[in-house]
Amino acid sequence: MLKDIIFDQVKPAYGCTEPIAVALAVATAKKYLKGNLESIKIILDKNTYKNGLEVNIPGTPFIGLEIAAALAYTCGEAALGLEVLKHVNQECIDTSHKILGKINVDVDKNYIGLKVNCILEGENKVNVIIEGTHDNIVHIEENGNPIIDKPFEKGGTLLESIKKYNIDNFLEYIENPEKEVIELVEKAITINTEIAKKGLKTPGNFGNILNFEPVNIVQAAVDARMSGELLPVMTVAGSGNQGLSCTLPLIKIGEKYGENKVKKAILLSMLITIYIKSYTGVLTPICGAGSISSAGASAGIVYLKGGSAGQIKNAINNVLSTLFGLTCDGAKKGCALKAGTGTFVALQSAELALNNANIPCGNGIAAKDVEETIKRIGKLTLSIKKFDEDVLEFIGKC
Template sequence: MLKEIFFDQVKPAYGCTEPIAIALSTAVGKEHSTGELKAIEISLDKNTYKNGLVVNIPGTDIFGLELAASLGYICGDAKKGLEVLKNINPKCLESAMKIKNLVKISLNEKNYLFVDTTIISDNNVQILIEGKHDNIAKIVIDGKVIKNEKFNPKKTSIEKIKNFSIDKILDYIENPDTDILDFVEKAIEMNLEIAKFGINTEGNFSNAAINEYVKYVSAGVDARMSGALKPVMTVAGSGNQGLSCILPLALYKDKVSKDKLLKATLLSILVTIYIKAYTGLLTPICGAGTISAAGAAAGLTYINNGNKKQIKNAINDTLGTLFGLTCDGAKRGCALKAITGTLTALQVSNLALHNIDVPCGNGIVAEDVEETIRRVGKLTNSVKQFDRDVLDFIGKC
């Protein structure tokens, strides 16, 4: 089952996955549309809207949900899933700018990922992406339903990881499926490439990094948020989470055996997915700065020969320290939140290896790491009003 969960939750993507979900919806819709485009109407949940407002579209230095929709319609390749805008070029950008004003965005009341797109031309095509960035749940053409897979949040692949414990995940990584390790290696190389691109970019946040871990994480996140046309291996629907839970381990590439590196990175990925199962994919809590940091802390402790108790303490203490670091939308500044998470992961892992940890009962920290994670999930739900209130400020100087 972990193999199924892994491959469903770890995928390459170009650009921030919320605008990409919008682009994917219009790319799929275009395949069924006929005649001249008259309008594109898109209804979004507040989190997708929040994360798409001011993040650059891949291959451009421009942001905007309307542009994401236009690019998906003009040059998106629906068959590529989260890589839908892989082939963006100046010509399709120019064409997309001409139809951008035909796109109308509105908010709905859904509390999970929900992109409801209607393309109006000689026919009307509705595309619904629900629950996950690349889950095409419904296709309706002129009122005729040609696909309808009702979304059940209790039956998603990520929900299934709740059947495991951290101990079971730790047991699994000692004897994982070979094809998963091969894919983890691909993830490391992919995320290192965009990090190196960012490091060599003038003005990138990594230019003032205080150590190598911070340098690579901030470089990758900043480059991605700035529109670099390079793929990132996402984890639990987020490229920033993928960068933040993979890159701190990737820097051990020449320091430990390949087997140790891949298993430590796999642990970081699976812990990140495990926590996201309790918080939800899109939340008011920063995934890269908090949740991936807990994954990275687990991986860092493992790669330095920590035992099970030390690994679980590292997860516990990271969550106890960083919970409350909010997500105020996708943007370049996410790199600084990822830095905060990385620095905490490094510190907490070192403390865990010295058998120093936050006592249970201190704040939200429980004795059992699974209980701490459940508490994080509950508290995440309790601060969801933040998602609505923060929309009053994003993009306004």
């Protein structure tokens, strides 16, 4: 089961996954459209809308959900899933601008969760709905006639299934994972390292501001991704920034350790990140890269350095108890600094745990048992959902 969960939650993607979900819906719908395009209407949950407003679309200097939809209609390939915009080029960009006036994007502020409702009209009318996760197509219909209809049920998802396990189970699993899982980790190492290198070579990239590894490589990669670099990233629990933040620190620190141990540490970091996200939800008002994947990274660091199971749990507790209040105010270049902050705290928390210095139970949200802290994080995330709606008033406005 853990293998299935990992392959469901760890996937390569080009660009920020929220506008990419929009692109995937449009690219899927266009396969069924007849005649010339008359209009594209997209209705989004507030989180997806929030994360698509100010982030660059891969392969372009442009931001926004409309351009993501236009590119998807022009040259998107639905069969590529989250890599739907892999083949964006200048011709595609030029052509896409001709249909921008036909695209309307709206937000459903009442819906809780992830949902992309896409309607294309030409000689016929095609409706595609993605729900629950960024590539989970639950409904396709043409002129009101269903082609695919598999309603989303939160309780039945693989993300929810990880709640059947605990951190001790993860520590046992990483010692003998399936060959295919290790190959996926190896791919994550390769592609996430590549975009970090690209970011470090780019003038003005946030990764070039500090001379403090591994923080700077995380910032370099996240900045490059948010700035529209046309390179893939291995996402974890629906987010490329989470994927970068829970792997790159371990890749850098792991240079001092054996290759096999580094892969196990990264796998642990991924599992912890997915596990926490199962309680908070895929899209939240809390910064996943800054607070959640950094907890995974901290666990991996302690594992690399030979820490005990108790010390690994304490490292996770330290991070979550420190960074829970770091909010997500939309995807953008500044996410690099939040991810860097999370990495710095992950390093601190790991060293504290290795020296048996931990945030005591009862200090704020910290519980004695890290599993309980994670459950508290989930509950508190629900309590601040209104943040996602309120922040929309400010995004993109100077």
